[in-house]
Amino acid sequence: MKNSYYKKTFTISIVVLFFITALIPVISSNTGVPSPKDLTNNYYLNNYVNAHWKFDECSGDILEDSSGHNYDGAIYGATWVDGYSGCALDFDGIDDYVDLNAHIGGLGFNKTDDLIFSFYFRSLSSSDGLIYSMSNSDGSLLKFFIELNSDGYLEVSITTPSCGFLLTSNYTYNDGLWHHAEIIYNGIASNPTITIYVDNSFESSITIWVCHFEIDGFKKAKIGINCFNSTKPFNGEIDEFKIIKYPGGNKQEPPIIDGPTSGKPEVEYYFNITINDPEEDDLWVLIDWNDSWIDNWVGPYSSGQQAMFSHEWAEEGIYEIRAKVKDIWGESSWSTHTIVIGNIPPDKPVINGTVAGKPGITYHYTFTSIDPNDDEVSYYINWGDGTSTDWTDFRPSGEPGYIDSHSWDQGKYIIQAKTKDIYDAESEWTEFTITMPREKTTRNSFLNILWNNPNLFTLFQRFFQLVGL
The missing domain is CATH 2.60.40.10 (Immunoglobulins)
Known part of the structure; x- marks a missing residue:
């Protein structure tokens, strides 16, 4: 009997553990924002792939672009080796690079574009090395660099004569291991946002004003070296380099909030949030209930989907619910919905x-x-x-x-x-x-006397003439 009891207990435990294990992915898949790798490999982004060098030729001096744009690169010095997936190119840190100058018209970007740069790299170097670079002819007017610096930190920078930024990762990656980097540039007319992810983990982000620049400001592009003066050669391996670009910036429409406009404290109320995306991207929703409680980026939801949220307020008051959505490119503006909880006195008249x-x-x-x-x-x-x-x-x-x-x-x-x-x-x-006030009089008493006595007025008139007034 005792052994039978233990067997039954063990069996029940295994079943419970199975259900818990099966349930966790379902919960996780509907909350938070997935890793950048999950996003950039999402099927709807295939329409936005600007360039994709898979590094799977394994021989020859041409790096082929599989995006359909034919942005093939000319290989100078770099050698084929086993890569993260298939083959990769090994850059010697002296003078190896891939020349992409012939395609700069398609590889450049505007300040207001949205882009993702995704690539794998491996290095043991303690010297500055450029993984990818673009610039004007001599680098004096416009530069865009992705660099592994001498300390092993990943850096992203845009530089013009009067402004620019430098964003650095939080951790070092010159450890000889393969790492997957994704750099997201969310361009807008005023303050673009640039974010670094490495190995599907957030590293750093900056939102900063950048001087205006346009795609035709870029004249050169190279992988593995400074594109305008051949400095900062990269020492290491690069594989699976992909650029995703949405020209003009991807748009996000604010959600529509539908629900009650009045209620009572400590009663749960339900609201329908309708989300739409002009490009039909997947979306995440953030809701601020205006009582210090925020539902932070729940999703993903398909464009056109209606999501239901609920909330209750502890105290009487007027609450302005705010909601916005985001896709991988950026966030929408806020939409609002007002609910009055409890009986609120009228406004003073x-x-x-x-x-x-x-x-x-x-x-x-x-x-x-x-x-x-x-x-x-x-x-x-x-x-x-x-x-x-x-x-x-x-x-x-x-x-x-x-x-x-x-x-x-x-x-x-x-x-x-x-x-x-x-x-x-x-x-x-x-x-x-x-x-x-009292009714104002139009004449003082002296003028009234003159007005009512014309002869007296004539005498005063002659007197003033005699004295020369």
Whole structure:
């Protein structure tokens, strides 16, 4: 019996372990952002491959491009060796390189383009070595470098006479092992973002202003050496070099949020997030619930898919839900959706009307208040002269509001008003200052005497003539 019990327990444990193991990939595949390798090998990116040198010729002096663009390179000095996959080229760190100058018109890029540079490399070098370089004719105006520096750090740089950047990996890779690097350039008109991944792990990223440059600024391109002066030769092996380019930048549309606009605290509410991508790329969703809780990059989802999310708020308030999407190229702008949790008092009313008038004349004033819950509202008005209008009948929130009339004696008055909703939640007071001045006289008393006595006016006129005035 004891052995039977242990066998049964062991069998159940194995079954439970099997289900847990089977479940984990399902959970993982629907959360977070997959590694760059998973993304660049995704089927929809095949349409964006600009160049792909597989290094599988294993002999000869031509490095063939399999992208269909025929950006074949001329091999100078580099020798064929066993690679990460099939064959690779070994660069001696002295003067070996692959010349791609004939294809610079297709390999160059604009500041606003989106690109991914993906390649495998292996090196033991302690000298600076350029894995890939592009520039203008003499490097004085525009340079783009991917480099393994003397300390073993991977570097990416764009340089112009007046601006540029240098992004460096966090770890060193001159250890004699094969490494897979992916450099993502997300170009926009102002501040492009450049990110380095190595072996499917995030290394570093920078978002920085870069001077404007265009594709025709590049005139030379080489693998394994500085393209304009043959310095910084790479000492090591390179395999499977791929460039993915989306000219003009890949676009991301903000998602559409559909769900309730009001609710109660500690009740879970559901929202449909509709996502669309102009290029039908896979997308990830980020949602900020405006209560210090963020659902951070959940996905991937197919373009056109509707995803359901839920959330509950602990406290009453007005919450602006924000959501955005991202694909491998970049992020969309935010979309918003407002929900009111609990009963929120109406906004204090806005008063419109005359600010100055004549005593005894009746003037009309409009009072308008918006209720966040869209409840009907009632108005209370203090006219500032000891009289008031008691709570009015309830009427719809917002326009046209409530119109009332009043007259005052001469003086300065402050109209006060507030509103309440159908649950007796009151707004704050609002104030509106008016003035009812005395009627101004057009002439002073002396002028009135002259006006009413024409003969006296004539005498004064003659007097002024005699004295020369």
